[in-house]
Amino acid sequence: MLVPAARPETAVEQTDAGTTPPAPDRETRRRRTEAALKPLGISLAGMTTRTATRSAAPSEQPAIRTEGLTRTFGSFTAVDSLDLEIPAGIVYGLLGPNGAGKSTALRMITTLLAPTRGRATVLGHDVVRERHAVRGLIGVTGQYASVDEMLTGAENLRLFGRLLGLGRRRARERADELLAAFSLTGAGGKRVSGYSGGMRRRLDLAVSLIARPPLIFLDEPTTGLDPRTREQMWDVIRSLVEGGSTILLTTQYLEEADRLAHRIGIIDAGRLIAEGTPDELKDRVGSSSLVLTPAAPDDAAATAAIIERVTGRAPALVDQRAHLQTPLSEASQATEVLVALRDAGLSPRTVSVDRPSLDSVFMALTGRPHEDDDNDDGAAPPGSAAPSAPSPSSANSRSSDAKEQS
DSSP: OOOOOOOOOOBOOOOOTTOOOOOOOHHHHHHHHHHHHGGGTOOOTTOOOOOTTSOOOOOSSOSEEEEEEEEEETTEEEEEEEEEEEOTTSEEEEEOOTTSSHHHHHHHHTTSSOOSEEEEEETTEETTTTHHHHHTTEEEEOSSOOSOTTSBHHHHHHHHHHHTTOOHHHHHHHHHHHHHHTTOGGGTTSBGGGOBHHHHHHHHHHHHTTTOOSEEEEESTTTTOOHHHHHHHHHHHHHHHHTTOEEEEEOSOHHHHHHHOSEEEEEETTEEEEEEOHHHHHHHHOOOEEEEEOSSGGGHHHHHHHHHHHHSSOOEEETTTTEEEEEOSSTHHHHHHHHHHHHTTOOOSEEEEEOOOHHHHHHHHHSSOOOOOSOSSSSOOTTTSOSOTTOTTOHHHHHHHHHHHO
């Protein structure tokens, strides 16, 4: 089946303007998790709930292992000797600036692109020699909608269920289960072309879960969603991990990685330059950050120039570009910045000195602020060619297999 490119979304998620829902307490979150997992056939009974600030207990066999994984395109090296070992049962966040090689790395691990050198295994299976076995163990949700807009949500799920080998009756049952799990039952009979952005993202994720894969790749899963819908997606991700799944997450929202990921790897120029829990990475930077809000939006550029002159670092735009943030090598730099801004007639509206954030970690390690990136290295995103890497019926998968075997 040819999957049409995603069209500009006309429907808009409804949310209360200017309000942020309060964070649910632990018991509320547990009830929500149990409700989300029940239609998926997963129980929390006897499980230990994990938080993203504490590493999950690793199993004997890692979910993903790469050794010297390399991919070149002519003279350009997109991924350079990448060594990863990702335990099962955690959320692993993979971050990096534009052109870092994240998309190319994911395409190799999900069997969509053969490595030039090195190797990668998924749950013990080699991604080149045993790519069909790997595809049966993973689900992929890419940056772009991979469902057919002319079909209804239920028809999409039933179609992919059949492509993945489910019988007609079981495909229908599985579609109904997933529509209920992702709060799409009422929209299941409507064409996807009328879905909002949040509904499309939930349907995309539901497609990747049809075969209950133990390993799920989420490439920018909440891009373009409003804060409330993003929080709902976070709850789904947490519930999947608490149910035993492993998730490799790429995201343009560093707050998302901070709140969801047990461990984070940062890639730059195709190489893994740092890895650890969010707190370990923050401790590695070791400095506080100056965060300030210019008095007027027009003051932002001049304010940023003064901060860079005093600290030697260009500040990052954070919190939807409302604030400027820069790491401080020593506390006295904050005073120097404020004096320089006052002398220039640019006194900020708000000022704070915060402990390191992932924004400051990212800037300290890569030398540049984190930027939104639709595609980091010119390669097609993992989910753009097919809705789920396990889909053996994809024409793209068959053609790539033929090329690899030739």
